[in-house]
Amino acid sequence: MWNFFIPTMVYFGSGVVEKHAKFSDCGSKALLITGKRSARVSGALHDVTKRLVAQGIAFELFDEIEENPSFKTVEKGAEFLRLKNCDFVVGIGGGSPIDAAKAIAILGANPELKAYHLYSKKVEYSLPVVAIPLTSGTGSEVTQYSVLTDKDGNKQGFSNLYSFPKYSFLDPRYTLTMPEELTISTALDALSHAIEGELLNNGANPLVKKLSFEATRLIRENLPCVLNEPENLVYREKLQYAAMLAGMVIAHTGTTIVHAAGYPLSSKKGIKHGMANAVFLVDVLASISERAGEQVKNCIEPFENLSELSKFFEELGTYKIRLDMDESELIEWSEKAAKAPHNRRTPGEFDRAFYENLYKKLKKDE
Structure with missing residues (x-):
């Protein structure tokens, strides 16, 4: 006996953001989660913002995600999300921005939680997550996992069914850089x-x-x-x-x-x-x-x-x-x-x- 469960809707191929991204299905204001560089140089950030503008959806940018994102950074991102009244997140990058987006979506929707609670508390709600990978590695765009770095510099992974992205857009052009x-x-x-x-x-x-x-x-x-x-x-x-x-x-x-x-x-x-x-x-x-x-x-x-x-x-x-x-x-x-x-x-x-x-x-x- 076996089962298979992937709730994420995946779009794959050149130009998928422009052709298939319906961000209005996720909410009315997006928080874009990126690092400092790759989302821009790959062209993905441009494609996403262009599509958001075309659909009349407001957005904010949080571009402070480091490699091996920290508890402190995702808590800061969640606070920024609530301050700006965003109701869904878009993670653009390698595993780090997408993993951070998952954590920020949960923490932003549950203000009583801190990052360390993700490993012990039962979470019953998350804001929708959209994943746009720029690398060919973590597979975070189709998993329920997120790996963060605690205050002592140790990497820890958490798993939550609410962390599966709602949509994932895989465009191999973004990996050329x-x-x-x-x-x-x-x-x-x-x-x-x-x-x-x-x-x-x-x-x-x-x-x-x-x-x-x-x-x-x-x-x-x-x-x-x-x-x-x-x-x-x-x-x-x-x-x-x-x-x-x-x-x-x-x-x-x-x-x-x-x-x-x-x-x-x-x-x-x-x-x-x-x-x-x-x-x-x-x-x-x-x-x-x-x-x-x-x-x-x-x-x-x-x-x-x-x-x-x-x-x-x-x-x-x-x-x-x-x-x-x-x-x-x-x-x-x-x-x-x-x-x-x-x-x-x-x-x-x-x-x-x-x-x-x-x-x-x-x-x-x-």
Whole structure:
């Protein structure tokens, strides 16, 4: 027995905002959630504001979203939303602006809540969210997840059914301005979602299995092509489609300890999230394969084996990551990773020593 649930209406293709965005279905005044740069240079902000004006819908801009958005920033955004009387939000950007938009939509509609309540309180209402991704990675445009950074600099993800976007508009043209480093990192984020999700699914939901396989295949075949021809819209479109499929996978499965291990690399050392996942993925899967070899083999398809997957990562520069870390950091990260909820759903036993060994491999030679 299995089920599949994605309440988001997805529009995909060149010009979808101009052709299909009916913002009047969401409300009468929009809060646009962006970072400082990518929404502008990609052309997405222009397309959205042009469409809003054409439909006679007022809007405000909150462009203060940083990479790994903080509790403080989303609380500020929610306060701004209420001050300006906005009744829906539009997240334009990579995973950070879209994740922030989800949090701001909930906090803005529930003024008694603070960001930390998103992880413990039952939320029964959110303002509508529209997602317009500019990267091909997180799949946040089709998930109920949002990852924020707490006051101590730790990344934490929350899940809420009200956080599924009402509409998502995926235009591969917006991804053409991604630099190579971001193209690689976001694609590897999507790849880790596809593989981790199917590891947890283990064939139980046949649709999730098919989506995982297709996402992995598309990234394996098209990421090298995009790096060779970064202006090729056909390859960019296939990567964005793959990231969306991988998002649908984790919407039904969640992620594994790979994410738990990678979080401090992003929040503490500035490593891009996708790279932080990829650097650990093969080692984690190798450990799991000792007791669940067939499960690992199935989740990485169409890669033939872990050696092929490792070679793929190596050619993308994944294993060049080396970090300055002291003993206290190593212990702190390992203790937190060992307590993360991801451990309960990942096959195997993973104690502090396991994570210490993972992190030690990344330590710069002294």
